[in-house]
Amino acid sequence: MNDSALLNNFVNEYKNRIELTIEKEVLKDVSQSDLSESMLYSLKAGGKRLRPLLTLAVLKTFNHKIGEDELKVSSALELLHTYSLIHDDLPAMDNDDLRRGKATNHVVYGEGLATLAGDALLTLAFQWLTDNNLTDAKKVQLVLELSKKAGPAGMVAGQAIDILNENKPLTLDQIKHLHEQKTGDLIRYALIAGGIMSDCESEVIHLLDDFGADYGLAFQIYDDILDVTSNTEDLGKPVHQDSVKNTYTNQLGLDKSYEYLEDTLDHSKMILKKISDLNGIDVSLLMSFLDYFNIEK
Numbered sequence: 037m038n039d040s041a042l043l044n045n046f047v048n049e050y051k052n053r054i055e056l057t058i059e060k061e062v063l064k065d066v067s068q069s070d071l072s073e074s075m076l077y078s079l080k081a082g083g084k085r086l087r088p089l090l091t092l093a094v095l096k097t098f099n100h101k102i103g104e105d106e107l108k109v110s111s112a113l114e115l116l117h118t119y120s121l122i123h124d125d126l127p128a129m130d131n132d133d134l135r136r137g138k139a140t141n142h143v144v145y146g147e148g149l150a151t152l153a154g155d156a157l158l159t160l161a162f163q164w165l166t167d168n169n170l171t172d173a174k175k176v177q178l179v180l181e182l183s184k185k186a187g188p189a190g191m192v193a194g195q196a197i198d199i200l201n202e203n204k205p206l207t208l209d210q211i212k213h214l215h216e217q218k219t220g221d222l223i224r225y226a227l228i229a230g231g232i233m234s235d236c237e238s239e240v241i242h243l244l245d246d247f248g249a250d251y252g253l254a255f256q257i258y259d260d261i262l263d264v265t266s267n268t269e270d271l272g273k274p275v276h277q278d279s280v281k282n283t284y285t286n287q288l289g290l291d292k293s294y295e296y297l298e299d300t301l302d303h304s305k306m307i308l309k310k311i312s313d314l315n316g317i318d319v320s321l322l323m324s325f326l327d328y329f330n331i332e333k
């Protein structure tokens with residue numbers, strides 16, 4: 037099977053299971069109906085489910101079972117990711133009216149409820165990491181890793197650097213640091229969580245973490261490239277928004293951004309090869325996730 041068929045089959049099988057898990061568990065855990073409606077509005081607004089799919093791909097790679105508990109833990113990351121998007125779109129932050137081609141949460145439900153929907157998604161994510169049948173040791177490890185990657189040592193710090201430097205040009209190193217935290221850390225957690233649930237040795241978890249860091253960097257460079265090269269219809273959000281922002285394309289120019297993306301993808305393949313050599317396992321499913329980056333200029 038070639039890489040894109042492998043990825044398509046995997047996404048077709050698991051995206052739906054993630055979405056069913058999210059809907060069923062949110063309705064079970066949230067009794068206030070306005071809140072659950074506003075949470076589900078953004079959860080069902082057409083996200084790619086990239087992060088939970090990455091976690092499940094690690095489980096599949098290590099031949100670990102994917103049952104209800106693994107699905108719930110993987111889906112918790114989608115809750116957290118969705119909270120970050122709702123809060124990022126608020127007038128106090130990016131003030132966006134459109135995401136994934138739909139009105140943003142605060143436009144539909146008002147700023148108060150949108151803020152609370154984000155708060156609820158963040159809290160519920162941690163509930164799902166612990167309200168399951170995994171071992172206590174795994175639950176604690178997952179909670180610690182997600183706290184570090186999503187909180188003030190990770191994504192929230194990246195967002196703070198971003199909003200505090202909106203109109204100030206940063207150096208390439210500063211931009212890299214900002215995006216490592218803002219975008220990269222949740223993707224790193226997606227890979228680490230798969231390693232924790234699959235009982236991987238710490239050396240392998242470190243390599244999965246490194247692959248996640250490369251994937252996150254590639255994801256951000258690609259997002260910046262698309263903002264320059266794409267159109268609103270294809271992206272479902274306004275384009276050419278980043279002309280005054282701290283992006284890779286503004287810092288490096290388009291050609292060098294493509295080169296940086298290719299170098300990063302090459303590095304990520306080397307990490308996967310190390311994982312394969314160390315464990316004698318087939319890493320082609322994880323490799324197929326690199327197909328997301330369409331680098332034909």
Ligand code: GRG
Pocket residue numbers: 082083084085086119120121123124136191192195218219255256259
């Ligand atoms: C509010 C604490 C806080 C953090 C917000 C994630 C984030 C931090 C801001 C979003 C801004 C942004 C466009 C970041 C670039 C990369 C990114 C995270 C894109 C969105 O992720 P996708 O493409 O989204 O996985 P979908 O729609 O598929 O879920």
